[in-house]
Amino acid sequence: MLSVDEVSRTFGDARTGEVQALKNVSFCLEPGETAGLLGMNGAGKSTLLRILATTLKASEGKMSLNGLEYSTEGDEQLNEKIRHHVGFLSGSTGLYKRMTGRETLEFFGRMSSMEEENLQTVLEEFIARLGMADFIDRYTDKYSTGQKQKVNICRALIHGPDLLILDEATTGLDPVARLQVTEFIKKMRNPQRMMMYSTHYFDEAENLCDKLLVLHKGSLMYSGTKEEVLQQADCASLTELFTALANECKI
Numbered sequence: 718m719l720s721v722d723e724v725s726r727t728f729g730d731a732r733t734g735e736v737q738a739l740k741n742v743s744f745c746l747e748p749g750e751t752a753g754l755l756g757m758n759g760a761g762k763s764t765l766l767r768i769l770a771t772t773l774k775a776s777e778g779k780m781s782l783n784g785l786e787y788s789t790e791g792d793e794q795l796n797e798k799i800r801h802h803v804g805f806l807s808g809s810t811g812l813y814k815r816m817t818g819r820e821t822l823e824f825f826g827r828m829s830s831m832e833e834e835n836l837q838t839v840l841e842e843f844i845a846r847l848g849m850a851d852f853i854d855r856y857t858d859k860y861s862t863g864q865k866q867k868v869n870i871c872r873a874l875i876h877g878p879d880l881l882i883l884d885e886a887t888t889g890l891d892p893v894a895r896l897q898v899t900e901f902i903k904k905m906r907n908p909q910r911m912m913m914y915s916t917h918y919f920d921e922a923e924n925l926c927d928k929l930l931v932l933h934k935g936s937l938m939y940s941g942t943k944e945e946v947l948q949q950a951d952c953a954s955l956t957e958l959f960t961a962l963a964n965e966c967k968i
């Protein structure tokens with residue numbers, strides 16, 4: 718289980734003083750569950766995902782993954798243990814230009830101490846499922862955005878993490894690649910794996926996620942199934958909900 722309890726994060730900003738990017742956010746994810754993280758630009762989605770991936774420290778609060786406590790004091794040994802169970806695709810995940818996609822995935826699989834036979838089996842399955850055979854042996858600097866993103870998603874998944882964190886995984890993809898990627902992510906669900914999926918596409922949130930977490934100005938404003946969220950917000954659709962939030966920001 719992923720447990721997030723009263724997590725906050727403040728950034729110092731030279732121009733405006735302090736920015737409170739997350740304010741007392743609490744929620745749980747059960748094994749097998751996928752949560753869709755929604756929110757307007759600047760709502761705090763990436764900040765939350767980076768904290769869960771241990772690349773950023775929370776200012777306050779507690780978190781645990783399957784009983785392992787995150788360290789907010791910067792204890793690298795504790796966070797290293799967590800990292801073994803986490804796969805993270807951030808908005809800025811890059812690829813080594815002078816490696817092929819296959820070499821990249823082999824590299825990360827070996828870094829995670831995967832057995833060679835298992836690594837090759839998983840790799841072939843990923844290549845087939847995401848239609849990567851045509852480009853996987855080319856250097857990644859020649860890849861299109863969609864091709865890069867497919868390799869990045871595989872990189873986050875190669876070691877079979879319990880918690881998969883995907884930050885806007887389909888941004889910039891054409892409709893066919895978007896469908897391929899979302900179908901692949903759906904197939905990668907299993908009864909143990911938890912997923913945090915941030916997106917600006919409502920159809921993906923509805924199609925992929927068991928529950929939704931709506932962040933607004935750093936606070937978790939609504940959470941639950943889509944129906945529960947709409948009921949809490951007294952809205953008929955997610956579009957209506959976000960239009961209301963956007964209008965509130967203009968006031």
Ligand SMILES: Nc1ncnc2c1ncn2[C@@H]1O[C@H](COP(=O)(O)OP(=O)(O)OP(=O)(O)O)[C@@H](O)[C@H]1O
Nearest residue numbers: 728729730736738756757758759760761762763764
């Ligand atoms: N390193 C930083 N220093 C100062 N402020 C930051 C930093 N990182 C994020 N912020 C601020 O924290 C707030 C939340 O940012 P965050 O990137 O988490 O939002 P987001 O919901 O992921 O937005 P988007 O949908 O645009 O990616 C914003 O006001 C942002 O400017």
